[in-house]
Amino acid sequence: MAEIGLQEVTELAMLARLRLSTDETETMRRELQQILTAMDALAAVPTEGVAAMTHAVPMDLRLRPDAVMPSLTPAEALAAAPATAGDHFVVPAAIGPHE
Amino acid sequence: MSGIDAATLHSPAAVLARRVRGGEITAIDLVEGYLARIAAYDADLGAYLHVAADAARRSAEELDQRRKAGFSLGPLAGVPLALKDLVVTKGLVTTAGSKMLDGWVPPYDATVVEKLRAADAIVLGKTNCDEFGMGSSNENSAYHVTRNPWDRTRVPGGSSGGSAAAVAADLCAASLGTDTGGSIRQPAAMCGAVGLKPTYGRVSRWGLIAYASSLDAIGPMTKTVEDAALMLETIAGADPRDATTIDAPVPRYRDALSLGVTGLTIGLPREYFPPGGLDPEIRAALDAVVAMLRDAGADVVNMSLPHTALALPAYYVLAPAEASSNLARYDGVRYGRRASLQGQNKASLADMLEQTRAEGFGPEVKRRIMLGTFALRSGYYDAYYKKAQQVRTLIKQDFDQAFANGIDVVLTPTTPTTAFEIGATNSPMQMYLADVFTLACNLAGLPGLSVPCGLNSVGLPIGVQLMGCTLDEATLLRVGAVIERRSGLGDRKPAMTPESDTQPEFAAAVPPTGGLA
Numbered sequence: 001m002a003e004i005g006l007q008e009v010t011e012l013a014m015l016a017r018l019r020l021s022t023d024e025t026e027t028m029r030r031e032l033q034q035i036l037t038a039m040d041a042l043a044a045v046p047t048e049g050v051a052a053m054t055h056a057v058p059m060d061l062r063l064r065p066d067a068v069m070p071s072l073t074p075a076e077a078l079a080a081a082p083a084t085a086g087d088h089f090v091v092p093a094a095i096g097p098h099e
Numbered sequence: 100m101s102g103i104d105a106a107t108l109h110s111p112a113a114v115l116a117r118r119v120r121g122g123e124i125t126a127i128d129l130v131e132g133y134l135a136r137i138a139a140y141d142a143d144l145g146a147y148l149h150v151a152a153d154a155a156r157r158s159a160e161e162l163d164q165r166r167k168a169g170f171s172l173g174p175l176a177g178v179p180l181a182l183k184d185l186v187v188t189k190g191l192v193t194t195a196g197s198k199m200l201d202g203w204v205p206p207y208d209a210t211v212v213e214k215l216r217a218a219d220a221i222v223l224g225k226t227n228c229d230e231f232g233m234g235s236s237n238e239n240s241a242y243h244v245t246r247n248p249w250d251r252t253r254v255p256g257g258s259s260g261g262s263a264a265a266v267a268a269d270l271c272a273a274s275l276g277t278d279t280g281g282s283i284r285q286p287a288a289m290c291g292a293v294g295l296k297p298t299y300g301r302v303s304r305w306g307l308i309a310y311a312s313s314l315d316a317i318g319p320m321t322k323t324v325e326d327a328a329l330m331l332e333t334i335a336g337a338d339p340r341d342a343t344t345i346d347a348p349v350p351r352y353r354d355a356l357s358l359g360v361t362g363l364t365i366g367l368p369r370e371y372f373p374p375g376g377l378d379p380e381i382r383a384a385l386d387a388v389v390a391m392l393r394d395a396g397a398d399v400v401n402m403s404l405p406h407t408a409l410a411l412p413a414y415y416v417l418a419p420a421e422a423s424s425n426l427a428r429y430d431g432v433r434y435g436r437r438a439s440l441q442g443q444n445k446a447s448l449a450d451m452l453e454q455t456r457a458e459g460f461g462p463e464v465k466r467r468i469m470l471g472t473f474a475l476r477s478g479y480y481d482a483y484y485k486k487a488q489q490v491r492t493l494i495k496q497d498f499d500q501a502f503a504n505g506i507d508v509v510l511t512p513t514t515p516t517t518a519f520e521i522g523a524t525n526s527p528m529q530m531y532l533a534d535v536f537t538l539a540c541n542l543a544g545l546p547g548l549s550v551p552c553g554l555n556s557v558g559l560p561i562g563v564q565l566m567g568c569t570l571d572e573a574t575l576l577r578v579g580a581v582i583e584r585r586s587g588l589g590d591r592k593p594a595m596t597p598e599s600d601t602q603p604e605f606a607a608a609v610p611p612t613g614g615l616a
Contacts, residue, residue, distance in 0.1 A: 002479065016456075018468065018469070036470075040412075042416070050489040053495065055544070056545075057569060077433075081432070091448050091451065092447055
C-alpha cells in the first residue's frame with residue numbers, strides 16, 4: 001500500500017500548481033491516504049497480458065483538411081481575459097529576478 | 100400574460116412541441132409559464148444558476164412569428180430547456196458550478212446547444228451542478244446546494260442535480276445533463292426523472308467543459324422515455340470538431356418505444372444485488388419490475404459481471420488522472436478567475452497560478468487533481484494509472500462476454516439508496532459509493548438509462564438502470580418505455596407549494612433583465 005506523507009503532498013501540490021495551507025496539507029494527506037487504501041484492490045488483480053484501455057470505443061485518429069477555418073477574433077478571444085494589453089494577455093513576469 | 104396551466108407545464112416535451120407546431124399554444128406563453136414557476140419555486144429549490152429570461156423570451160417570440168408566417172418548425176419547437184452549467188452557451192454565463200469560472204461568458208455554443216437551437220428548442224437557463232461535475236449530491240457546487248423537489252431536506256443527487264430537480268419540479272420541459280461516472284442517471288433516479296447516458300462518442304463533447312475526456316458524455320434528462328428518445332435524436336451524431344464521435348447513422352429512437360419486450364433477454368448481474376448492500380425498498384421495487392418484465396414477455400436471467408467491484412477503484416484513478424490534466428488549463432490567464440495578488444508586487448507567474456487555483460477550486464476538485472497527479476507521477480504510473488486502464492479492459496470484457504452470450508439488456512438498481520439528507524455524508528469515500536452502480540457503464544463506454552420505477556415508503560423516487568451494447572440506445576429505450584408504462588410514477592409528482600393552475604402573480608417577480616444571467 002502506498003503510504004503518503006506530508007512531504008509528498010507538498011510535492012504533488014507543487015506539481016499540480018495548487019497552494020495549500022498547512023491545515024489543508026494535513027487534511028489532504030489524510031483523505032488521499034484513505035482513498036488510496038481503497039484503490040489497493042487494483043493491485044491484487046492479475047493483469048499480465050491485458051491491454052491498457054484509453055478509450056472504450058476503438059477509434060482511429062482522424063485527420064482534417066489543413067485549411068483555414070473560422071475562429072475567434074482577437075477581441076473575442078481576449079474578451080474574458082483578466083488582464084490584456086493590445087492584442088495580448090498580460091501575466092506577471094514568468095522569468096527574471098523575483099527576490 | 101401566460102395562460103398556461105400547471106398541467107401543461109408538466110407535459111412531456113414531445114407533447115409541447117406538437118402543440119406549439121399546431122398553434123394550440125405559443126412558445127412565449129410556455130416560456131412565461133416556466134419563468135413564473137422558476138420565480139415561485141426556485142428560490143427554495145436552487146435548481147438554476149442562471150435564468151436567461153430575456154433571451155428565452157426573444158427566442159420564443161421569434162419562433163412564434165415564424166410559425167405565424169407559415170414556416171415549418173423543428174422537432175423541439177418552442178420547448179424550454181434547462182442546460183447543465185457544464186455545457187457552454189454563447190453569450191450566457193457558464194460556470195461549471197465553480198468560482199474559477201464565475202461570470203464567464205463563452206464566445207461559442209457547444210455542438211449540442213447548436214443542435215437543440217436548430218431543432219427550435221429554447222434555452223431557459225443553466226442548472227446547478229457539482230463543481231466541474233465532481234460529486235454525487237450537488238453539495239460540491241461553489242454556489243449553493245440544490246434541494247430535492249420530493250423532500251427539500253435531501254439532495255437531488257449529482258452532479259447533474261440541478262437539471263434533475265428542474266425536470267422533476269416542472270421548472271423546464273426537459274434538460275441536458277452530463278455523465279462521467281453516473282451524473283445523469285444517479286440524480287435522475289433520485290428525482291424521479293428519466294436520464295440517458297449515451298454510448299461514448301454518440302454525442303459530441305465539443306463545448307462540454309471537460310472533466311475526464313475518455314468517460315464524459317452529454318445526455319437527456321426528461322419527464323418521459325419518449326422525450327429522452329426525441330432529445331437523443333436531436334443531439335446525437337458525428338461532429339468534425341470532436342474526433343471521438345462515432346460516425347454512425349442516428350436512428351429514429353422513438354420508433355423503438357412501441358416494440359415491447361417480447362423476445363428480449365434481460366440479465367440481472369448478481370454483483371449489483373449484494374445481500375445487505377442494497378436498500379430493501381429498492382430491492383423490492385426492482386423485484387416488481389423484473390416480475391412485470393417477465394409478465395410482459397421478456398426472458399429475465401441471472402448473470403455475472405465478475406469485475407464489477409473494481410469499477411470504483413479504477414474510476415477513482417482514471418477520472419482524477421484525466422481531470423488533473425484537463426483542469427491544468429485554469430491558469431488565470433485567458434479566461435476565468437485570477438487571484439488579485441494585492442500587495443505582492445514581486446509576485447511571479449507561478450505565484451499567480453498557484454494562488455488563482457487555490458482560490459478558484461473547491462475542496463473536491465483539489466482532491467481529485469491531487470489524486471490524479473499522484474496516479475500519473477513517475478513511480479506510481481504503472482501501479483495505479485496503467486493498472487486501472489487494464490482493469491478497465493477487464494470490466495469492458497465482462498460486458499462484451501454477456502452480450503455475446505445473448506444478453507440484450509443488463510438491469511440493475513441505479514443507486515444503492517434513495518436520495519440522502521443534505522450534509523449526511525462525511526467523507527469523500529462515502530460520497531463516492533453513491534455512484535457504485537453507475538461507474539462501470541462509463542468505463543465500458545456503454546449506453547445507460549435510468550427510469551423511475553416507484554416511490555419508497557416515504558415518497559422518494561427509485562430508479563432502475565438499463566445498460567446495453569455499444570450504440571444500442573434503442574433497445575434501452577424500448578425496455579424503458581415498458582417500465583415507464585407499467586411500473587413508472589404515473590401521475591405522481593412532487594408536491595409544490597403554493598400550487599395553482601395559473602400563477603400570474605409570480606410572472607411579475609421575474610426580473611426583466613433576465614435574473615442572474
